[in-house]
Each structure stands twice: as structure tokens, then as C-alpha cells.
Amino acid sequence: MKIFKYIWIVFLFILLSFSSSIYLLNADTPSLPGPVVSTKWLSLNRQNVVILDVRRVNDKNAELDKNSFISGALLVPFANVTREITVAGKKLKSMVLDKKSFAGLMSKAGVSNSDVIIITSPSKHLFELTAVTRLYWTAKYFGHDKVAILNGGNALWHSENRPMQNRGSSVKTTNYKSKIINSDILASIEDITKAQTQDIQILDVRGLEYYEGEKVNKAFVKAKYSGHIANALSLPIQSLTRQKRSAIWFQTVDEILDMADMMDIDLNNPTILYCDSGNYASLEWFIIHELIGNKKARLFDGSMHQWSIFNRPVNRGQEP
Numbered sequence: 001m002k003i004f005k006y007i008w009i010v011f012l013f014i015l016l017s018f019s020s021s022i023y024l025l026n027a028d029t030p031s032l033p034g035p036v037v038s039t040k041w042l043s044l045n046r047q048n049v050v051i052l053d054v055r056r057v058n059d060k061n062a063e064l065d066k067n068s069f070i071s072g073a074l075l076v077p078f079a080n081v082t083r084e085i086t087v088a089g090k091k092l093k094s095m096v097l098d099k100k101s102f103a104g105l106m107s108k109a110g111v112s113n114s115d116v117i118i119i120t121s122p123s124k125h126l127f128e129l130t131a132v133t134r135l136y137w138t139a140k141y142f143g144h145d146k147v148a149i150l151n152g153g154n155a156l157w158h159s160e161n162r163p164m165q166n167r168g169s170s171v172k173t174t175n176y177k178s179k180i181i182n183s184d185i186l187a188s189i190e191d192i193t194k195a196q197t198q199d200i201q202i203l204d205v206r207g208l209e210y211y212e213g214e215k216v217n218k219a220f221v222k223a224k225y226s227g228h229i230a231n232a233l234s235l236p237i238q239s240l241t242r243q244k245r246s247a248i249w250f251q252t253v254d255e256i257l258d259m260a261d262m263m264d265i266d267l268n269n270p271t272i273l274y275c276d277s278g279n280y281a282s283l284e285w286f287i288i289h290e291l292i293g294n295k296k297a298r299l300f301d302g303s304m305h306q307w308s309i310f311n312r313p314v315n316r317g318q319e320p
Helices: 002-028 038-048 101-110 126-141 153-160 187-195 253-262 279-291 303-309
Strands: 049-055 075-078 083-087 090-095 118-121 146-152 201-204 241-244 245-251 272-276 297-300
Touching: 038 153, 049 126, 075 101, 090 101, 090 303, 118 126, 118 153, 126 146, 126 245, 126 279, 146 153, 153 245, 187 201, 187 272, 187 297, 187 303, 245 297, 253 279, 272 279, 272 303
Parallel strands: 049 075, 049 118, 118 146, 201 272, 272 297
Antiparallel strands: 083 090, 241 245
């Protein structure tokens, strides 16, 4: 009988130890409150997440500004978030990565498949926030769902006197594996053509002067293709964001829905979003798909760049 008693005690000890290990594991892996996290949340969970700072890097040492990185953040050069490809003999810039290149990007950044990722940037200008949402969209496209964006980014973090550093932290390369592709959030040029004759909303997120054809971004769009894709509606991304304490913030969902309603746009309809390169459109995709919850929102990553290179027709002025 004593033997069975000892066996039972040992069993209970193992069970309790296993339960404690599971508890500690869960305690160290925070649950994301949503697609956006606050500086307070990140401060409480900073040691248990991977912070990716995505930005345009102009110098070899990545020392762009004094104390411009959140302490512990890892640098992701924005140039590596998209790629150039050739389609039907034509070179296209700023297109979605393939599985291998995304895995390489994550491995080089020190990310493992099980990591919770928080994406940030200097966040003082709109283009810096679009770099964040483009990386977020790319992570979602390749099935990394444990990812969120820091609202207010580095600018807000710094304004609250939280710990900063001069450069990205050193990285230990991982062996990240890209396993799935979520094609539901990507639209092709063929999808745009179909949407023009179907009940699918096309939104141009650029400023009105680009939508109407008064200006053209010659870095991406052929000059003679100034204007917008036929049947597209204008919803400039500038109207859905705001600047506060030197940081770019998202408007509230209610403010965004009210703005869209004033423009007779229903953000709950199936929607394809585009800009010149796919970067600004990723911000509006994030707002509609992630914040509002419209799971039928897709990003046309080729945007006006691909549309103009393949000589597709454009309209100028306002749609009737």
C-alpha cells in the first residue's frame, strides 16, 4: 500500500509541476488586446514580445536620430518589406513578398513563428505609419496572426519619457518558416477589372488632387495615366488619421464611419483599396479590415503603378 501511496504522491507532484509550467508559459506570452496596442500595454509586456521598428534606412549604421528606437526594438528596413518582380516582361515595384523572402525577412529580424510581434516606427509622418501597416498586412498575408501595431509609435513613447535607444538592438537570426498564405486579403489587377462590373467597392486612398488627375506620382505612375481607376471612389487616408503630441494616430472607429458616411461610402461593403504603390492603401486596409472588422476588404498591392504600366484606362475628375 505504501508503494501505491508514494506513486500517487509522485504523480501529483508531476501534475502540479506540469500545470505550473503551463501557467508560466501562458504568463510569459501575452494575449493581444486587439490589432492596436497602447504604450502602456507595451510597457507592461515589453519583455515578452518582439518589437519591430520598420523605417526607411538612409545610412549604414541606422543611427537616424538620437534616441529614436524604443528600447529593445529590432530594425526592419522598409526596403525589404516589398520586392520588385517581372510580370509579362514588365518590372513592377513594391509588390508583395513571396514565402521565401518573407521568411528571410523575419529570420533576419530575429522573429520566431511563435513570437508576439508589435510593429512600430518613428510615427511622426503619415508615410512612417504606412510602413507599419504594410509590414502588418504582409505578416497577416503569411499567416502570422500574433501581431499588432503600437498606436502613436515611437513619437508617443518618447513623449511619455519611456526608455529609448540610438539604434536597433542586436539580432540573433532565427529559422522562421512561412507556412500559409492568406490570399483573401490580396486583390490582383484582374480582381480590380472584375470589381468594376460587380458590386464591389473600389477605394482610392490618395489625396483628391491625385484622384482627380491634377497631380501624378511619377516615381510609380506613368504621367499620362494621371487620374483614378474607373468606378473608384475617393476616401483620402489623411481624413482617417490625426496628429497628436507629434505622433500620427488613428481616428476612432466612430469618427471614421461618420467621415465615410458623409461621403456616401459604406465601409462594411466588399472593398478593394489602392494608392500609387500599395503602401498608403495598406493603412486604409488596416482601418477597414482590422479596426472596423470588414473581412471582405482587400489590398491591391500593384495599385496605380501596375495599372498604368499595363496601360489600363483611367478617369479624371469626380465619378458621377
